[in-house]
Amino acid sequence: xxxxxxxxxxxxxxxxxxxxxxxxxxxxxxxxxxxxxxxxxxxxxxxxxxxxxxxxxxxxxxxxxxxxxxxxxxxxxxxxxxxxxxxxxxxxxxxxxxxxxxxxxxxxxxxxxxxxxxxxxxxxxxxxxxxxxxxxxxxxxxxxxxxxxxxxxxxxxxxxxxxxxxxxxxxxxxxxxxxxxxxxxxxxxxxxxxxxxxxxxxxxxxxxxxxxxxxxxxxxxxxxxxxxxxxxxxxxxxxxxxxxxxxxxxxxxxxxxxxx
Amino acid sequence: xxxxxxxxxxxxxxxxxxxxxxxxxxxxxxxxxxxxxxxxxxxxxxxxxxxxxxxxxxxxxxxxxxxxxxxxxxxxxxxxxxxxxxxxxxxxxxxxxxxxxxxxxxxxxxxxxxxxxxxxxxxxxxxxxxxxxxxxxxxxxxxxxxxxxxxxxxxxxxxxxxxxxxxxxxxxxxxxxxxxxxxxxxxxxxxxxxxxxxxxxxxxxxxxxxxxxxxxxxxxxxxxxxxxxxxxxxxxxxxxxxxxxxxxxxxxxxxxxxxxxxxxxx
Numbered sequence: 145x146x147x148x149x150x151x152x153x154x155x156x157x158x159x160x161x162x163x164x165x166x167x168x169x170x171x172x173x174x175x176x177x178x179x180x181x182x183x184x185x186x187x188x189x190x191x192x193x194x195x196x197x198x199x200x201x202x203x204x205x206x207x208x209x210x211x212x213x214x215x216x217x218x219x220x221x222x223x224x225x226x227x228x229x230x231x232x233x234x235x236x237x238x239x240x241x242x243x244x245x246x247x248x249x250x251x252x253x254x255x256x257x258x259x260x261x262x263x264x265x266x267x268x269x270x271x272x273x274x275x276x277x278x279x280x281x282x283x284x285x286x287x288x289x290x291x292x293x294x295x296x297x298x299x300x301x302x303x304x305x306x307x308x309x310x311x312x313x314x315x316x317x318x319x320x321x322x323x324x325x326x327x328x329x330x331x332x333x334x335x336x337x338x339x340x341x342x343x344x345x346x347x348x349x350x351x352x353x354x355x356x357x358x359x360x361x362x363x364x365x366x367x368x369x370x371x372x373x374x375x376x377x378x379x380x381x382x383x384x385x386x387x388x389x390x391x392x393x394x395x396x397x398x399x400x401x402x403x404x
Numbered sequence: 405x406x407x408x409x410x411x412x413x414x415x416x417x418x419x420x421x422x423x424x425x426x427x428x429x430x431x432x433x434x435x436x437x438x439x440x441x442x443x444x445x446x447x448x449x450x451x452x453x454x455x456x457x458x459x460x461x462x463x464x465x466x467x468x469x470x471x472x473x474x475x476x477x478x479x480x481x482x483x484x485x486x487x488x489x490x491x492x493x494x495x496x497x498x499x500x501x502x503x504x505x506x507x508x509x510x511x512x513x514x515x516x517x518x519x520x521x522x523x524x525x526x527x528x529x530x531x532x533x534x535x536x537x538x539x540x541x542x543x544x545x546x547x548x549x550x551x552x553x554x555x556x557x558x559x560x561x562x563x564x565x566x567x568x569x570x571x572x573x574x575x576x577x578x579x580x581x582x583x584x585x586x587x588x589x590x591x592x593x594x595x596x597x598x599x600x601x602x603x604x605x606x607x608x609x610x611x612x613x614x615x616x617x618x619x620x621x622x623x624x625x626x627x628x629x630x631x632x633x634x635x636x637x638x639x640x641x642x643x644x645x646x647x648x649x650x651x652x653x654x655x656x657x658x659x660x661x662x663x664x665x666x667x668x669x670x
Binding site: 298300301303304305306307308309310314315318319322398399401 | 462465466467484485486487489491493494495497499500501510511513514515516542544562568570
């Protein structure tokens with residue numbers, strides 16, 4: 145049902161105006177309180193102070209943003225490759241399902257943050273330790289959602305395919321993998337938000353750059369406006385990455401599994 | 405004797421199938437089942453739930469193997485899936501991301517053959533079930549009855565010698581179900597195809613079949629095979645024929661008096 149452009153604009157206005165207004169009101173209230181109550185800038189900077197800090201550090205922020213974006217994306221992409229591969233393996237081989245899956249479940253019960261200091265010891269301060277943390281955080285939701293998707297086709301459909309003596313790879317190509325795609329995207333959307341958190345956790349433990357590093361340093365050196373600025377960029381980065389996954393979902397997912 | 409072999413589609417000889425439930429005693433789904441199906445014949449399997457109808461159908465399709473006895477199709481022992489089988493299930497099991505015509509062509513792709521050779525046939529099949537105007541629609545845009553029609557076209561796309569149907573109309577409303585029964589009778593009249601049809605509905609079985617195999621439950625056995633002497637072609641008026649009622653009554657008494665139902669509910 146394509147709406148006429150005017151109608152679409154009106155709809156967009158109706159959808160986006162109330163939240164935009166609420167956010168603006170919140171910022172104004174924050175500014176008014178910070179000024180009116182005379183709160184120290186290192187305790188709670190006003191929005192204008194955060195804005196000033198952002199402009200002041202504008203030369204440095206991109207470098208740190210890219211550092212965080214890099215480890216987030218690298219860990220996320222690695223976890224997609226490995227997660228999908230493991231999901232294929234455990235659905236194809238009952239032996240792998242029995243041996244590998246319980247181990248994965250056990251590993252998942254370890255808090256990833258607890259592993260961070262160890263990783264530091266093993267692979268050092270560089271981006272590798274952050275990429276591994278992001279990978280570990282993202283990996284599990286992707287495996288679980290992909291396994292669910294690959295095993296979601298009705299048994300009778302698999303029977304039908306088997307009745308044509310269809311080779312296993314073709315059952316995957318034509319039936320199981322297409323069935324898994326919407327489920328995979330559920331996992332990806334969960335993972336991408338976890339990914340940013342994972343990167344920041346890694347940077348908190350020890351780093352030479354990144355938005356997490358800026359936040360920690362900002363707070364330690366009483367440069368709270370800078371910490372806020374980094375935090376807001378971090379939020380924007382998460383929204384941007386999530387938006388990219390959602391866009392890819394719109395492009396690749398042409399049907400939605402019905403809950404039965 | 406060679407002629408007799410050619411005229412036979414299925415020979416089921418002393419077939420038993422047990423399933424082991426974890427921690428429990430093995431359950432006999434089928435016990436010493438023997439019957440045969442002639443080429444071009446329409447045979448229904450009816451019986452209470454748990455009588456192993458679906459298990460038997462999977463065995464016929466080579467999707468499962470019997471513990472005892474053997475099954476042959478066209479004189480060859482069934483040891484796995486073989487060419488020329490079409491299957492229809494209770495759920496249409498269509499691929500939701502594909503159009504109607506692409507769903508009908510799925511078996512061709514699964515067999516690794518060229519779709520373009522079968523495109524005309526797909527359209528012709530959809531035409532015969534009244535779906536000519538819906539070929540580019542997605543399954544979720546279709547009613548349950550229409551989806552099941554697509555499933556039937558899919559089963560016919562590779563011109564199978566045999567159709568194995570597992571309660572294909574059980575999920576449909578009664579009116580659609582009656583309509584589909586007549587439609588299937590018409591389609592099978594027009595094409596030389598052997599059909600083994602699993603159903604709970606005695607009326608449906610009598611309307612469609614040349615013979616009805618009545619089964620009892622736990623262990624699944626064939627109690628009796630009943631000939632349906634209704635003349636063909638069978639239209640809606642076939643139900644008015646006294647033969648229809650006699651046959652339905654006979655099958656009912658076999659099922660209800662066998663004790664199978666009582667044992668099932670106790």
